[in-house]
Amino acid sequence: MVYRGPYKVRVEEKDMPAIEHPGDAIVRVTLAAICGSDLHLYHGMMPDTRVGTTFGHEFIGVVEDVGPGVRDLERGDRVMVPFNVSCGTCWYCARGLYSNCHNVNPNATAVGGIYGYSHTCGGYDGGQSEYVRVPFADVGPTVIPEWMDDEDAVLLTDALATGYFGAQLGDIVEGDVVVVFGAGPVGLFAAKSAWLMGAGRVIVIDHLEYRLAKARVFAHAETYNFTEYDDIVVHMKKITDHLGADVAIDAVGPEADGNVTQHVTSAKLKLQGGSPVALNWAIDSVRKGGTVSVMGAYGPMFSAVKFGDAMNKGLTLRMNQCPVKRQWPRLFEHVRNGYLNPKDIVTHRIPLEHIAEGYHIFSAKLDGCIKPLIVPNGS
Template identity: 40%
Template sequence: MRALTWHGRHDVRVDTVPDPEIVNPRDAIIKVTSTAICGSDLHLYDAYIPTLRAGDVLGHEFMGEVVEVGSKSTLKKGQRVVVPFTISCGQCFFCEKQQFSACDNSNPAETSDASEALMGHSMGAAFGYAHLTGGYAGGQAEYVRVPYSDVGPLVVPDGLEDDQVLFLSDILPTGYQGAFNADIEPGDTVAVWGCGPVGLFAIQSAFLLGAHRVIAIDHYPNRLKLAKEKGADILDYREVNVLDALKEMTGGIGPDAVIDCVGMESHGMAIDNVVDTVKAHTFLGTDRPHALRQMIIACRKGGKVSIPGVYGGFVDKFPIGALMEKGLQVKSGQTHMQRWMKPLLEHIQKGEIDTTWFISHHAPLEQAAEMYRHWHDEQNTYTKIVLKPEMAKSAQSTPSAARVIEPA
């Protein structure tokens, strides 16, 4: 089959790799009909996540048709399913607590030892995201083996197009959990750092959960435009002092809740971020947490900090004093996908959440490497890319019919 494989920093290729096979009775094989490039895939593209190996198949946002099942799978051939990016057994201590992303059984022993050494405990597994999370082949491919298929995949009801449900695989539940973890109360002002796909879904979710006001922070004009279309007030951090602006907009108090949808590769020329960038490029550090530092300083006393953005290692110059003295509550973590997928599907069916409006491009899987370059270098124009394995190989990347992004 054809699949996108990693070969080093900024080197991804569509190669021919072995077809997946059933190896466990609970497995299923999915023929991928749609797969997307996630913002966190860029951390792999930039080689900031350790334990990637040449030839690893990338991708963790995907859906498709069931073509083969193990004897203990609850799926049936021919069903359309959305597959969560996390891999969860459904039976361990954590899964029974609905903390599915912390599953204790999905990460094989030979790969979990490294994550335990780094994190203190073994990480849960995920598709297409390095060997710290199990080394599972990802979904930017024609076919995928799905472990624990009796627990993870969500069967898609008739009448829904791929674009309407694809993002239940990751970014919609991730944005929703980011807002949920902010413990939003009616009347709250919520500030969201980052207006990429997760940030845009966090904005929608914050309003859905009762926020009175959402303030969105970014520097890409089209992303800010999209955030404004969903009701957010916007701040371009290149044009304003974010901390001063947030104080003025909240009467000097600060936002009630702040959500980090940026993660480990913050942009900007603030001195702390410049130092972080130098350290990352000279292998003296890993993450660039400028946005997270700024959030903690900006949040009101007694406020809430939610961190759905991906971090992979260690940071310094962290404002732990402000965190403690201000009495901030912090929640973070990978998304507990199975907890949110079905309820969010119901919101989609009711028209309460729109999942298609920010898709900027559809492209064949064969153009995946090119699309990674665009996503990395042209994020103002390429707001979300959906890859279609069955799209003609000769077809050109085209702006989505769902959303054509005009130059700002």
């Protein structure tokens, strides 16, 4: 998959990735996915997304080759690769903050490296391809347990881990009312995970009926379509004894297709900071002294967040890109025990050669698409 400009992706033949450093591995991709945050790239709303880039930060595969410095992997290993590129040795990695690695992204000090997510995030080609170079192969990739299904494994590389992390950041205690804004894959997983952490009530808010229906079935959540209310925040107060939720999780981020200002100025400014409607709803919907967890993919630019309201309400705001590998031990147990069934949210399986159509379906919210997987040629 190659990016050719906003709303333009196609399949091209690129050079076979090669070992560039002793710690590299080359992975033959067996399954990948399109993530909601990929739509920011697809719509041309992320800074420094260069023509010729291959997207894809959710993928699994088989190790094809390893550099001379790789100790823990060998050819033929079936591996899952977290979306974070991380060195494993810096101050942040030593503390499990793999998403904030200090050594893998020369273009930013805030975020570490991310596969297939523009040069703002390090310029690494992603896994919507047949082969991908995986740096620091002893740090990120993990051999997939024999009992784990491929479709479960690929969702553990970002969507499930991020949703679980979002619920974790909410510091949910037993009986809490938790509201999740956004019923995409991450929101669905956050809602499902909230129950595992003791929530007494889980509410999901979105505007697409098919996603809300999935939230009811998959996450057993109470759902509301915000288009049916004059003010969804007022409604949230009404249904929570006029207090608000204990925890609000923003699983939306800025609108994936940008706001009007972004479309007018994006050719020069790339204002992917966005219009943080969901985040402001979260701030307004949570009770005083509550917690707001932010999982939405915000970019590095200005966002008009209601910070004064958050301060005066005494809110705790917690946020980050998910340090995926840190979540895996607990998530492996939840999947193995049947508490989480990640592949239940998969709606489409698309051959790599038809990925342009896959992006169109996912972007335009066609055919009840919630989570599309990408199957490389021959996999």
